[in-house]
Amino acid sequence: MAELDIVKEENLVYKKTKLLTKKQLSYCPGCGHGVVHRMVMEVVDELGIQSETIGIAPVGCSVLAYEFMDIDMQQAAHGRAPALATAIKRLMPEKYVFTYQGDGDLAAIGTAETIHSCNRGENFLIIFINNGIYGMTGGQMAPTTLPGMKTSTSPYGRDVKLMGNPLKITEIVAQLPGTYYVTRQSVHTPANVRKTKKAILKSFEYQKQQKGTCLVEIVSNCNSGWKMTPLQSNKWLEENMLPFYPLGDLKVPKE
Amino acid sequence: MKELRLMKGNEAIAEAAIRAGADGYFGYPITPQSEVIEYLMAQKPHERTGMVVLQAESEVAAINMVYGGACCGKKVMTSSSSPGISLKQEGISYIAGAELPCLVVNVVRGGPGLGTIQPAQSDYFQSTKGGGHGDYRLLVLAPASVQEMFDFVKIGFDLAFKYRNPTMILSDGAIGQMMEKVELSEQIPRRTNEEVVKTCPWATTGKTPNRERNIITSLDLDSANQEKRVLRLRDKYKKMQEDEVRFEKIKCDDAEYLLVAYGSSARICQKTIEIARKKGIKVGLLRPITLFPFPSKQINEMAKQVKGILSVEMSLGQMVEDVKLAVCGKVKVEHFGRCGGIIPAPEEILEALQKQIIGG
Numbered sequence: 001m002a003e004l005d006i007v008k009e010e011n012l013v014y015k016k017t018k019l020l021t022k023k024q025l026s027y028c029p030g031c032g033h034g035v036v037h038r039m040v041m042e043v044v045d046e047l048g049i050q051s052e053t054i055g056i057a058p059v060g061c062s063v064l065a066y067e068f069m070d071i072d073m074q075q076a077a078h079g080r081a082p083a084l085a086t087a088i089k090r091l092m093p094e095k096y097v098f099t100y101q102g103d104g105d106l107a108a109i110g111t112a113e114t115i116h117s118c119n120r121g122e123n124f125l126i127i128f129i130n131n132g133i134y135g136m137t138g139g140q141m142a143p144t145t146l147p148g149m150k151t152s153t154s155p156y157g158r159d160v161k162l163m164g165n166p167l168k169i170t171e172i173v174a175q176l177p178g179t180y181y182v183t184r185q186s187v188h189t190p191a192n193v194r195k196t197k198k199a200i201l202k203s204f205e206y207q208k209q210q211k212g213t214c215l216v217e218i219v220s221n222c223n224s225g226w227k228m229t230p231l232q233s234n235k236w237l238e239e240n241m242l243p244f245y246p247l248g249d250l251k252v253p254k255e
Numbered sequence: 256m257k258e259l260r261l262m263k264g265n266e267a268i269a270e271a272a273i274r275a276g277a278d279g280y281f282g283y284p285i286t287p288q289s290e291v292i293e294y295l296m297a298q299k300p301h302e303r304t305g306m307v308v309l310q311a312e313s314e315v316a317a318i319n320m321v322y323g324g325a326c327c328g329k330k331v332m333t334s335s336s337s338p339g340i341s342l343k344q345e346g347i348s349y350i351a352g353a354e355l356p357c358l359v360v361n362v363v364r365g366g367p368g369l370g371t372i373q374p375a376q377s378d379y380f381q382s383t384k385g386g387g388h389g390d391y392r393l394l395v396l397a398p399a400s401v402q403e404m405f406d407f408v409k410i411g412f413d414l415a416f417k418y419r420n421p422t423m424i425l426s427d428g429a430i431g432q433m434m435e436k437v438e439l440s441e442q443i444p445r446r447t448n449e450e451v452v453k454t455c456p457w458a459t460t461g462k463t464p465n466r467e468r469n470i471i472t473s474l475d476l477d478s479a480n481q482e483k484r485v486l487r488l489r490d491k492y493k494k495m496q497e498d499e500v501r502f503e504k505i506k507c508d509d510a511e512y513l514l515v516a517y518g519s520s521a522r523i524c525q526k527t528i529e530i531a532r533k534k535g536i537k538v539g540l541l542r543p544i545t546l547f548p549f550p551s552k553q554i555n556e557m558a559k560q561v562k563g564i565l566s567v568e569m570s571l572g573q574m575v576e577d578v579k580l581a582v583c584g585k586v587k588v589e590h591f592g593r594c595g596g597i598i599p600a601p602e603e604i605l606e607a608l609q610k611q612i613i614g615g
Binding site: 087 | 279460461464
């Protein structure tokens, strides 16, 4: 049987998500962004909240997220997405609001906006893609870059004495009284993808209860920045990123 | 009967915002304008009209909250003073680039840097020439009384929505802090969500099945598209220059000399005119009310009539450059100003006029 014969409508387990536009993703092949984009749109579709959802993508690799997600979206300045989300949610509390931010955005330039919106307990979801590097800018060091990890601005590996320590921002945010649900997931295996989707789904459901900020960190890869093939990068992620950024819930709602 | 109240300039801004039907105020305290947010918090506008008032963690966050709210077609504003406005410039550039309406109030204090908390007019360049990065302009209104602080809030919002462009009220510490009688206008109801969707079809209010998704961005990676965007903005600013110039002329009919001044300086210049006219010197005042668009044509007209023009500003000389451009070398144009938070005395201005224009 030829391979093409298998690719039939009735044999497909996954179909193209309705709420992803026809535009071809601009992310590097093998990058986790595409998977996360798909999951966010799947969740919005499954909950039937397309007309009530507003997304915010700031600068970085995800700056063009609005090209791919078929919902109303705003593009924020570097790091400021939580400030925009705060206003949207306060002015239209009935809407579902999420930000989609990378590590440089959320944990460097936007630290204040992240911490204060979480501390105020703003009722929106922060999706935090952590790949330990500045992807779009060309692979520079991020606050989340691992000790010893090589980037274009830490070419001999991150020396914590010179360059400071990686920032576990999700752990910090989980301590704040304003957060309701904080979790760390990944998308490097199909099983992890399913867990991440569940976390995103839960966060959207929690948003309806207006109990505080939800933050889903997704440890992801950056093949181009890490200078690896997609398979190598997923292996490297498991061996190096996950020991430092362990997966699992950091804060779960008290039932 | 009309409702009269004795109010501080900053309080007038805040009360006007509620009565203009504003949906949200996002700010951060800084002298000499903290009364704006203090008054709003005390008034519980959420109970009065449903207006959202939030003290942000920084000026940067505040202007980006304004950005987020403006994307949704809401009537949103912020206020600050000079160093705070500098921090807001990134956001203002994004809002202008994304073509969104909002109101920004700058109650100016002396700079540069931390400067002083006393009044100044040294943010003229920053307000009228861009301030943030890129080719953009704000609509800039310059009130000279507490009444105008009140009135310009509604006008500012109206202009912002008419052009989908940020409007700035450029005031200063003197007008923000002084108390005067204010005639209050009626409460305008806030627009309902349905009205927002209808009047702002571009807004990110949630994609409904009957329309394409709305995207608010100032990004155009394609240079040809980016140029188109900038040219569209230029056309908008040209239209403002044609249709929105506001100014006031005082004792200009028989004037042989002209003072050009806005805001606090314009009020002091009125006293200067009184003193000068008692001495037989025929002086008039042209007060720009909009600093962008600038009343260049009107100043150019006056240049045909007078022997010289003195630009009076509480700065080292910023507006004088626009006056000179307007006059185009027809008559002598000089600048007089005090800075560092010092307000010039009427006699000082007259002395400068006599020395720099009449005698010079």
